[in-house]
Structures are given as C-alpha cells and as structure tokens.
Amino acid sequence: MGERVNSKADQVYDELKEAILAGALDPGAPIDKIALCERLGVSRFPVSAAVSRLAFESLVVIEPQHGSFVARISGAEVRERMFIRRALECEIAAEAARRLPKDGFLALEENLARGREAVDAGDRPRFYAQDVGFHQVLTTHLGLHRSSEVLDGLRTHLERVRRMLMLPQGRIRETLAEHSEIVAAIKAGDVGRARAAMDRHLAVTAENFESFARERPELISA
Amino acid sequence: MGERVNSKADQVYDELKEAILAGALDPGAPIDKIALCERLGVSRFPVSAAVSRLAFESLVVIEPQHGSFVARISGAEVRERMFIRRALECEIAAEAARRLPKDGFLALEENLARGREAVDAGDRPRFYAQDVGFHQVLTTHLGLHRSSEVLDGLRTHLERVRRMLMLPQGRIRETLAEHSEIVAAIKAGDVGRARAAMDRHLAVTAENFESFARERPELISA
DNA sequence: CTCTAGCGTCTGACATGCCAGCCTTGAAGG
DNA sequence: CCTTCAAGGCTGGCATGTCAGACGCTAGAG
Numbered sequence: 001m002g003e004r005v006n007s008k009a010d011q012v013y014d015e016l017k018e019a020i021l022a023g024a025l026d027p028g029a030p031i032d033k034i035a036l037c038e039r040l041g042v043s044r045f046p047v048s049a050a051v052s053r054l055a056f057e058s059l060v061v062i063e064p065q066h067g068s069f070v071a072r073i074s075g076a077e078v079r080e081r082m083f084i085r086r087a088l089e090c091e092i093a094a095e096a097a098r099r100l101p102k103d104g105f106l107a108l109e110e111n112l113a114r115g116r117e118a119v120d121a122g123d124r125p126r127f128y129a130q131d132v133g134f135h136q137v138l139t140t141h142l143g144l145h146r147s148s149e150v151l152d153g154l155r156t157h158l159e160r161v162r163r164m165l166m167l168p169q170g171r172i173r174e175t176l177a178e179h180s181e182i183v184a185a186i187k188a189g190d191v192g193r194a195r196a197a198m199d200r201h202l203a204v205t206a207e208n209f210e211s212f213a214r215e216r217p218e219l220i221s222a
Numbered sequence: 223m224g225e226r227v228n229s230k231a232d233q234v235y236d237e238l239k240e241a242i243l244a245g246a247l248d249p250g251a252p253i254d255k256i257a258l259c260e261r262l263g264v265s266r267f268p269v270s271a272a273v274s275r276l277a278f279e280s281l282v283v284i285e286p287q288h289g290s291f292v293a294r295i296s297g298a299e300v301r302e303r304m305f306i307r308r309a310l311e312c313e314i315a316a317e318a319a320r321r322l323p324k325d326g327f328l329a330l331e332e333n334l335a336r337g338r339e340a341v342d343a344g345d346r347p348r349f350y351a352q353d354v355g356f357h358q359v360l361t362t363h364l365g366l367h368r369s370s371e372v373l374d375g376l377r378t379h380l381e382r383v384r385r386m387l388m389l390p391q392g393r394i395r396e397t398l399a400e401h402s403e404i405v406a407a408i409k410a411g412d413v414g415r416a417r418a419a420m421d422r423h424l425a426v427t428a429e430n431f432e433s434f435a436r437e438r439p440e441l442i443s444a
Numbered sequence: 445c446t447c448t449a450g451c452g453t454c455t456g457a458c459a460t461g462c463c464a465g466c467c468t469t470g471a472a473g474g
Numbered sequence: 475c476c477t478t479c480a481a482g483g484c485t486g487g488c489a490t491g492t493c494a495g496a497c498g499c500t501a502g503a504g
Contacts, residue, residue: 006286007487033455043489048456052271056278064228065456065495080368083317084310091309146302150372229457255486265459270486287465287486 104141315420326363
C-alpha cells in the first residue's frame with residue numbers, strides 16, 4: 001500500500017512480490033530475469049536487486065550460477081510462522097490490555113464496526129482487509145513498529161496459503177466475534193483474558209490451515 | 223561464524239556488519255563506499271549489495287542521493303526487540319517442555335556444563351558464547367528454523383548494546399543458575415514453569431539494559 | 445541400448461561508465 | 475556583515491559489458 005515506488009527496484013520488487021503472493025507464479029517456478037527486464041522496461045540491475053531482497057525474505061531461492069526460483073510452501077514452515085505469530089500477537093494483546101491509549105481503543109471499535117458492515121454485506125475481501133487492519137491497529141497505537149515489521153514478514157508468507165484457503169463463508173462472522181472478545185478483554189484491562197482471547201483467535205486460524213492441509217496435501221510440501 | 227563467504231558481496235557484508243556490531247563504526251557515522259571498494263579491492267557492486275542488505279536489516283540507513291549511515295541505537299527499539307524476544311523465547315521454552323527430544327536435552331546439559339566451566343574460569347567471552355548457544359540449542363533441536371532467524375535478527379541489534387553493557391562479573395553466575403532452572407523445568411515437562419523461568423531470565427536482561435540506560439543516557443537516542 | 449564425456453547455453457556475479465539529485469561552498473549583491 | 479543563489483562535488487541509482495560456473499543435450503564409445 002504505502003510502499004515507496006520511487007526507485008525502479010522498488011517497482012520490480014512490488015510487482016514480483018504481488019505475483020508470488022497471488023500465485024501467478026507457482027512455487028518452484030523459475031524466474032526469468034531478462035524477460036522481466038523487457039516486460040518492465042528496465043535493466044537487469046533493479047531486477048537483481050529486487051530478487052535479492054525477495055531472497056532475503058525467503059520468498060525466492062537463488063541458486064548461484066544456476067537460477068532463481070519461487071520458494072516452495074513448506075507445511076512445517078507455515079506452522080512455525082503461525083507459532084511465532086501466535087507468541088507475539090498474544091503478548092501484544094496483553095500489552096494492549098495494560099496500556100492501549102484511548103485513541104487506539106476508538107480505532108479498534110471503528111474497525112469492528114467496519115468489519116461488521118463487511119460481514120453483513122458478505123464482502124469477504126473487504127472483511128479480510130479489516131482483519132489485517134485489526135491487528136495493525138494494536139501495533140500502531142502501541143508504537144510497536146518492529147513487531148509490526150516481524151508480523152508483516154510472517155503475514156507475507158502466510159498470505160500465500162491464505163489465498164488458497166478461501167475461508168468458508170460462515171467463518172468470517174465467527175472471526176468478527178473473536179475480535180470483539182479481544183477488544184472486550186482489552187477494554188476491561190484484563191491482561192490474561194486478552195492474551196487468551198487472542199490465543200483462541202489464532203488457534204482457529206491454525207486449525208483452518210490444518211484442515212486445508214488434510215484436504216489438499218498435494219499443495220503443501222514437506 | 224558459519225556464514226557463506228563465497229561471494230564478494232557476502233565478504234563485504236560480514237566485514238561491515240562486524241564493524242558496526244563491534245562499534246568500530248559509530249552510530250550515525252557515514253559509510254564511505256568508495257573507500258570500502260579500495261580497501262577490500264572490489265568494485266562498487268558488491269558493496270552496494272551488502273549495504274542494501276544491511277539497510278534491510280535496519281543496521282544502516284540509506285538516504286537516496288545523499289549517503290548511507292550507520293543506524294543509531296534507539297532505546298525504544300531496544301526495548302521493543304527485547305519484548306519480541308521475550309514473547310518468542312517464552313513460547314519456545316514452553317514448546318521445549320512439551321516435546322524436546324532426548325538429544326536436545328543432552329545438548330542442554332552439555333551446554334550447562336561448558337557454561338559452568340567458563341564461569342569457574344571467569345571467562346566472560348566464553349560464557350557469552352555458551353549463553354547464545356543455550357538458546358540456539360532449543361530452536362535447533364525443536365526444528366524451529368524460522369524462529370531462529372527472527373531471534374538472530376533481534377540478537378544482531380541487541381548485540382550492539384550488549385558489547386557496551388559489559389555485565390558486572392557476578393552476573394554470569396546468576397545467569398547460569400537461571401539457565402539451570404529453565405532446563406529443570408523442561409526436564410520436568412512443566413510447560414508453565416518453563417515459560418515462567420525463561421520469562422524471569424529475560425526480565426533480568428531487560429533490567430540490565432534499563433540500569434545501563436540510566437547510567438549512560440548519552441549513548442542511547444530516543 | 446546405456447553410459448559417459450564434451451560442448452553449448454543459460455544463469456548469476458561482478459566491473460565500469462553515466463546520470464540525476466542533494467549538500468555545500470563561495471562569490472556576488474544587498 | 476548578512477543573505478542569496480548558482481555551480482561544483484558528492485552521493486546513490488541505473489545501464490551495459492564481461493566472466494565463470496552449472497545444467498542439459500547430444501554424440502560417440504562400449
């Protein structure tokens with residue numbers, strides 16, 4: 001969204017990242033740099049820089065003197081990223097119960113209201129945007145910028161599976177209810193309850209992935 | 223340590239990173255790329271790549287068309303990185319209490335023994351290496367590679383302040399005792415106790431930083 | 445038919461040259 | 475003496491050319 005598009009390397013980076021996240025490039029697919037250069041009208045330099053950065057994020061794998069490839073999706077890694085996210089977000093929820101300022105609380109309620117609108121309209125993409133926003137409200141209003149960075153990095157990877165996941169329609173209503181419970185706990189200043197509510201919320205996400213992995217095991221590598 | 227030194231960019235990267243961590247380059251100091259090129263006998267390409275990667279890690283700040291500078295140390299960021307580390311390591315300790323395999327447990331006891339040797343010899347650098355190794359044993363034997371990556375990234379930044387910190391001599395014995403308590407809790411398979419023990423251990427680290435920040439506030443920026 | 449050796453091609457790594465901004469500095473004008 | 479503005483010297487961003495290594499295909503030998 002608010003990414004810098006000043007440099008050409010950034011443009012290529014955004015373009016490639018979106019293509020990988022959206023699944024336009026299959027996991028394991030080779031990345032043809034020169035084709036990218038021609039299609040985007042830039043030289044190999046910004047493309048190399050962009051691919052290098054994506055390799056740093058583990059979204060692509062560079063095999064020296066051989067080729068660059070879209071990273072495969074490993075079930076173990078997905079589980080571990082969820083584990084990390086859970087550990088961190090639970091503590092963030094606890095921290096919010098301790099010291100979330102008023103304007104942050106208002107932003108949460110605003111987010112819940114917008115989420116309810118999306119649910120009533122059955123607008124899943126819009127609800128998902130609100131879902132992401134819900135978690136970002138916490139980090140932003142707590143001033144936890146580095147945590148936000150870490151979570152964004154995790155979300156980038158989890159986003160790849162989420163787009164395959166396509167939650168059943170009913171789930172978004174329950175997700176909203178889980179958000180409401182988290183907000184209620186934060187409002188009450190109940191640290192333990194906030195942490196537990198966030199934990200349950202993310203446990204459901206993890207279960208969704210597991211059931212998906214059982215249904216479509218061919219899409220998940222070791 | 224076990225870094226790839228195949229490419230020249232990696233060499234420059236390691237060189238610069240160590241210089242920043244060791245404090246050879248002061249926070250805020252400009253990075254003279256051409257001087258680096260001459261000193262290391264390489265062209266600007268690998269240097270730019272290395273600096274770019276360091277900027278991605280927030281160890282340097284690149285101001286386009288102006289210059290590259292060593293990142294300053296922000297107290298708020300140090301606290302937040304400790305917060306993240308605490309959240310993650312506590313859950314790792316809990317996970318270890320649940321399912322750490324036998325060889326991991328043996329590695330922990332081996333680490334404790336080596337740590338005790340270092341303490342008895344009053345060898346702080348060696349004890350610190352064991353300290354780092356203690357936490358790595360957990361992630362390695364639990365197969366938590368991504369968590370290890372996140373923690374390494376955090377440690378990289380915390381390392382900058384740790385080298386200034388220079389723990390008082392007595393503390394390393396207490397640190398060892400904290401490690402022992404964590405191992406005992408893991409051995410007992412007591413999830414809550416393991417998490418609490420790790421939490422106390424990292425709380426002490428955080429307190430050390432706070433007392434240092436009070437003593438030498440001029441070294442820590444906002 | 446199979447295995448192996450050799451060559452061609454594609455890839456990433458690197459060197460070099462050029463360009464466009466910013467920051468400084470010095471000179472000119474008030 | 476202070477202010478202002480323009481030019482030059484920095485910087486990083488980008489384009490292009492070259493090199494070396496890895497894979498794959500093919501041809502030849504067994």
